[in-house]
Amino acid sequence: MELQLNIGNYSDVGKAREINEDYFGFFSGSFGNLLIVCDGMGGHKGGEIASRLAIETISNYFENLNNTYDISEEINKSLEAANISIILKAKDP
16 A cells, blocks of 8 residues: 655744744655654744754754664654754854
8 A cells, every 4th residue: 555645835924923934844765755844933033043954954864864773763863953953053143
């Protein structure tokens, strides 16, 4: 049985913000298909940067996987890497 998905995205800035902080990513590789949705930070400074940086970091993490891995463990590690990237970016003057 083959699973087939049609993927699209839609996001709305809403009534409270001027900038849409949401970011989406879809990536394919030896790991399979990866769909990532990062919601903004509720108007906090840099929310749009944080969601984009999270997508980029997670994508890069999966692009560099070796052939042997546990998917659950790698998802957790990629999220930790994204969190570290965001923290470091926030500290960067």
